Amino acid sequence: MEHTSLLERILRGVALTLVVVFFMFPIAWIFMMSFQTNETILRIPPQLIFEPTLANYTALITGKLVTAAGTLDIAFMRNLWNSVFLSVTSVAVSLLLGVPAAYAFARHKFRGSEDIAFTLLSFKFAPALLVLLPLTLYFQKLGLANTYIGLIWVYQLICLPLILWIVRGYFEDIPADIEYAYRIGGHSWFATFRKIALPLAGPGIAAAGLLAFIFAWNNFVFALVLASADKQPVTVGALAFITSSGIQYGQISAAIVLSITPTLALALYAQRYLVEGLSLGAVKG
Amino acid sequence: MASLELRNVVKRYKSQTVLDNLSLTVADGETLVLFGPSGAGKTVLLRLVAGVIDPDEGKILIGGDDMTDVDAEFRGIGMAFQNFALFPHMTAFDNIATPLEAKRSSQSVIKAGVESVAKLLKIAHVLSHKPRALSNGQKQRTALARALVGSPPLLLLDDPLRNVDAKLRFEMRLELPRLLADRGATVVYVTQDYKEAMALGDRIAVMSQGVIRQLGTPEQIYREPANIEIARLFGDPTINLLDVKPARDTRGIYVGLSNVQVHLAGAYETAVGRDCVIGLRPEALSFVEEGAPGAIPVTVEAETPLNEKIVTLVRTVRGREVLVSRPAGTPGRSEGKAHISVDGKSALLFDHASGERIGSKNVVILRNGEAA
Structure with missing residues (x-):
């Protein structure tokens, strides 16, 4: 590290603060909104000092939304559970299918392997709305509409290509000699995959899994069309806060805070694996 | 096993x-x-x-x-x-x-x-x-x-x-x-x-x-390297390779090195009159006094002491550069005019066009009629 002057450090601090404020402001504002009532939120000019209330959170957790027009049932906790269940299961299925497939694409050049890999990637090219109508019709015929299995299946369109292509790159980065060395030592190809390839690509798999989880969590369109109230994730469930007596900004904010918490926690937890993945590159070769 | x-x-x-x-x-x-x-x-x-x-x-x-x-x-x-x-x-x-x-x-x-x-x-x-x-x-x-x-x-x-x-x-x-x-x-x-x-x-x-x-x-x-390429790969300093055209006189087959006739013994009948390359290992060359049999006049260009041996770059009267190697501590020349002679046994003859070695046995060189 070169010697830095005091001025340089101050300027750097100011620049960093600006960036952090710019990116964190919406989240901070939503966090503050979640502790306010609709009246204080809509006050003009907006005020930084208010009397915090936990009413929004109690409404979400108890599932009773009290408005001027009466009491509404809100299935937010159910939605949150749906989100967790759908995202976790989808990513798990994608990892189970995608990681071995990525290994096959990385290590074995068979006839048409590039075409198959590209076809899988192309699932991400088509706009979701384009495939939704035929998909809905098929799902209704097959009895998959409004089922968890149907939704998890559709979520593979989001998760599988992502995991496949990211993890494939990580497998390709492992020098083939390392795997050869293990096999020559007397281990089967499956043992080599389990003991050498998987641990070495581990950070990549973690990163891909995390990204896929966030994409699945944030999905809106597929869930909106293919799931009814009891299977809806939070992204769709938040629509319920637009009531006949107005938009419940306080509850929406509280719902957002609650629904970003799992992804945020996961990202913070996975961070050390991602960093480890970067430093692992130093020992290659 | x-x-x-x-x-x-x-x-x-x-x-x-x-x-x-x-x-x-x-x-x-x-x-x-x-x-x-x-x-x-x-x-x-x-x-x-x-x-x-x-x-x-x-x-x-x-x-x-x-x-x-x-x-x-x-x-x-x-x-x-x-x-x-x-x-x-x-x-x-x-x-x-x-x-x-x-x-x-x-x-x-x-x-x-x-x-x-x-x-x-x-x-x-x-x-x-x-x-x-x-x-x-x-x-x-x-x-x-x-x-x-x-x-x-x-x-x-x-x-x-x-x-x-x-x-x-x-x-x-x-x-x-x-x-x-x-x-x-x-x-x-x-x-x-x-x-x-x-x-x-x-x-x-x-x-x-x-x-x-x-x-x-x-x-x-x-x-007995099979060809010039292999002869060049083995040996440090590398083997000296000189273009020659073997000829025959009453005493047998010889090559001319700086106007000194160096007679070869061995199955080289096929080489007579063809373009050939002679390979001389640097350690097969040695400095001799003027007038010694087979002495070839050269000029010393440079000398590199490599601890256990000394490598000398010399130039023949025809301007060809040759490396001579000798164990450290043995007499030699480090500048000016000198004479070298070719030690037998490890000199090799290759066909110029194909690079293949000629003859199946070790080359034996006769110094101006001296029996090897």
Whole structure:
């Protein structure tokens, strides 16, 4: 590290603060909104000092939304559970299918392997709305509409290509000699995959899994069309806060805070694996 | 134990033929060195034997059994890679232990096996380190230990000393032959360093462009190289190569070097009148007094003392540059006019067009009619 002057450090601090404020402001504002009532939120000019209330959170957790027009049932906790269940299961299925497939694409050049890999990637090219109508019709015929299995299946369109292509790159980065060395030592190809390839690509798999989880969590369109109230994730469930007596900004904010918490926690937890993945590159070769 | 035999092996990558109809036999317990420039197909050959790539044609036999279609893990081979190929997520101990784990040995057997081979290779003190904490020399020894630990009957060593420093390379060059001999294993050793090849090989196979150009003992390769290329690769400083046209007179066949007729003895009838190249090892040339029989006048251009020997660059009257090597401490000239003479036995004659060596025996040179 070169010697830095005091001025340089101050300027750097100011620049960093600006960036952090710019990116964190919406989240901070939503966090503050979640502790306010609709009246204080809509006050003009907006005020930084208010009397915090936990009413929004109690409404979400108890599932009773009290408005001027009466009491509404809100299935937010159910939605949150749906989100967790759908995202976790989808990513798990994608990892189970995608990681071995990525290994096959990385290590074995068979006839048409590039075409198959590209076809899988192309699932991400088509706009979701384009495939939704035929998909809905098929799902209704097959009895998959409004089922968890149907939704998890559709979520593979989001998760599988992502995991496949990211993890494939990580497998390709492992020098083939390392795997050869293990096999020559007397281990089967499956043992080599389990003991050498998987641990070495581990950070990549973690990163891909995390990204896929966030994409699945944030999905809106597929869930909106293919799931009814009891299977809806939070992204769709938040629509319920637009009531006949107005938009419940306080509850929406509280719902957002609650629904970003799992992804945020996961990202913070996975961070050390991602960093480890970067430093692992130093020992290659 | 295991002998190794390759029969008519062909390996192609796309349209390029990397190994061209190659046959080779390595006897049980023999150390064969594969020597050649990069791109000669040495590493591909090792990988075919190891079973990590498959030949397009031909057969590979280990211990007399056809192993061509047998997977790598069932061939019972130990291999050390040029880039070490250590498992970065395992400690040196676990790295070395992997071949023993594959045999489902008990923990105590694994521990004893790893520790004994680590002691042999002087890495017992770093067994708990991961590869990133090891020096290049320690990595190389760990890779070697991993290849040796299961006592495989066939060992493949792919230029294991390439990426280590000169001092360690010299040490290992001294240690390896004993280490390999103690194990009694059949060894195929790849290198680009002719000194390593000479020091380690029972036999040397010189490869280029996917073909074995010459196969023989280190002595044979050095004394009777098959062609100019091989003569040039073995020897430091490199062999002197001079264009000559042998002629015949009443006393036999001779070549003219700076107007001095140097008579050759041997089966060189076919060489008369053809364009040839004579190969003279620098150590086969020596400084002599003016007037000595066969003395060739030269001018000394430069002198390089290399501790144990002194290499002198001289220029003949026809302007050709020649290297003369002599042991340090022996008389010579370091400047001005001098005379050199050609010592017999190691001078070689090659065909100019094909580069192939002429004659099947050692060349014997007669100095101006003197009997050799």
